[in-house]
Amino acid sequence: MKKRIFAALMTTVTVAGLLSGCGGNNGNETDSAVEGKVINIYSWNDEFRTRLEAIYPEVEGSSEDGTITTLKDGTEIHWIINPNQDGVYQQKLDEALLNQADAAADDKVDIFLSETDYVFKYTDADADIAMPLKDLGIDPDTDLKDQYDFTKTTASDQNGVQRGSTWQCCPGLLVYRRDIAKDVFGTDDPETVGEKVKDWDTLKETAKELKEKGYFTFSSYADTFRLYGNSIDEPWVTEGETVVKVNQNIMNWISDSKEWLDAGYFNKTVKGQFNDDWNKAMSSSSSVFAFLLPAWGIDFTLKPNWDGDDGAWGVTNPPQEYNWGGSYIHAATGTDNIEHVKDIILSLTANKDNLLKISKDYLDFTNTVSGMQEVADNDEEFASDFLGGQNPYKYFAPVAENIKMAPLSSYDQGCVELIQNSFGDYFQGNIDFDRAKENFETAIRERYPDITEIQWPE
């Protein structure tokens, strides 16, 4: 009998708990006219969280597992992190955004992040998923005037309305092995090496020199893709059309890559990036002369894979200015925390002092034109031991100023990924050129059912 009473008691407690939970939610919904108590931020790693916790002045503390950050006014930031691999992040985010209108105030997405590869999917004016910054009370022309122009263009929709903002900027450089440079050119001076790689024609001559001494210029054809792919003058798919137009620059990448691979300027065993073979190509036993990497690439991929002493690598100008990566912060339409979101975006992407702090602590190339110019001249504080005492910002800054962002479309990620995969077989000599084209067309139609035609340049 006692047991029974106990059981009944437990049930009542549980049910009461459930009911009170519901009650709480309903209560919050009614105050949604005022600022909500929970800010939900969707992201794919803790990069943004660490930066926000380091520099946002309103942060009070965060929970041990890192899923909740409390602000000084009691508002909680809830971090919803899903990995980028295999499109998981986008799937979860899309699901949440589609339910945005029906979600309870505290469950609504308030801030989400996107990468350059798919930023356009979310800034699309018709989808109206990311709020225009103007509606938040941020005027891009005055508040964000110190940002690099191309980052503002990237985060804008087809009508030029800016719908996102970033703290980082990812100009890329050519990162080379100093010992190989000494062996082949007799010097590892960045200026001299820079002269040898200043454009594609010169670089091809240099590649021949490297090859004679038994070195590969780059590890694979995927390494050079960003340089060609970011300089296309027309988007992959023009707004309102259902035709994929392969740009002449992409065709140049295909023919150059085939030529370079056959000539032995690439390491034939490395197929693509971020795999084991690629990582090994960065180790001291490899004979790859250079990589094309942005600031984060040096810090996150090259450094952990390098097994030799510091100071073995140097940086110099790339053969063509390019940008690789970049995380954009967006305010989700329907957010109930407009003031907080505005404050976070301004503090993290428009405050020069904060941005310089990020540059110093995390080696990010941050989105402040005047700040980066100062840093480029400040050899004392910003020289890198890993790069043999070189100040990489000196080389990053001019690249960043010359970047012209390729026109974006919502199909970019698939096009970029699939063209590299389809033509990988062609480069390796498994199939002929026409077969690779066919495979690309098949793959694109599978990925994007609304695509009706694929056009190749003559």
Add this chain to the structure above:
Amino acid sequence: MKKKRKSVSYAKWGYIFILPFFVCFFIFSFIPLIDTIRYSFFEYYRSGIKEIGPNFIGLENYISLLKSDMLKYAGNTLILWVIGFVPQIVVALLLANWFTDIRLKIHGKQFFKVIIYLPNLIMASAFAMLFFAMFSTNGPINSILTSVGWIKEPIDFLGSVFGTRSLVGLMNFLMWFGNTTIMLMAAIMGISPDIFEACELDGCTSSKRFFYITLPLIRPILAYTLITSIIGGLQMFDVPQILTNGQGNPDRTSMTLIMFLNSHLKSRNYGMAGALSVYLFIVSAILCFFVYKMTNGDNGDHLKKVTKKGK
């Protein structure tokens, strides 16, 4: 009161106890199944963040699938399955026969049974990752072969059709032969020992005993293995998916039907994916029907007689 008691039917408890299964099946399997079939007649996918459809388009999905490379992928799936299944069934039969042979007196039978079953316990994707790392051009297999001196240049296993397909076959073989061996052993041990004794008295050689006694008597289990293996083979996904990064490289020659289905799901193309699932469903049903007929026809009766005689 007593009369009422008598009329209580305990049968209802049986239904109540199996109810949870039927409820779960109805909610989590049956409704999605019907939905899949329904959506296969619709245009329904996502473009970027925008949802397109559902618009009813009749059989268009089915027709455009037939026009696509679906049959080629079906061929790939079949080839990959055969490469794995043939060695699997041969080795499993051989091992099952040895392990159940009383005269051979193999020591540590239990130990070997565990060992050969172990690969099946590893997740297929983890297994594929392992092979991917081992057989990469700069991986350990190539290093070993080069240092032994058998090859001069590293072999690009995953860059050739033959290499990739054999690796997928090898993995499927390694993962499933233990499972099949144990199933066949159970079948062979189910045969009455009297028959084996009788045939030995008649002076039967061990190969004759295998082909004329063991094999015919385990036919139902062999058929079962075949059916489950075909169905498993049609759904082959994780091993080639991980090994080729979802691309079915080289030249889409290791793209299986379910990988094809998966690439439609990347754009949430429920219509096309539904149509493909329906095709797969029909093919599995036909295959099952054939195999079932083949083994449950006259041979089944013959088998019953044999077992009866044995008893």
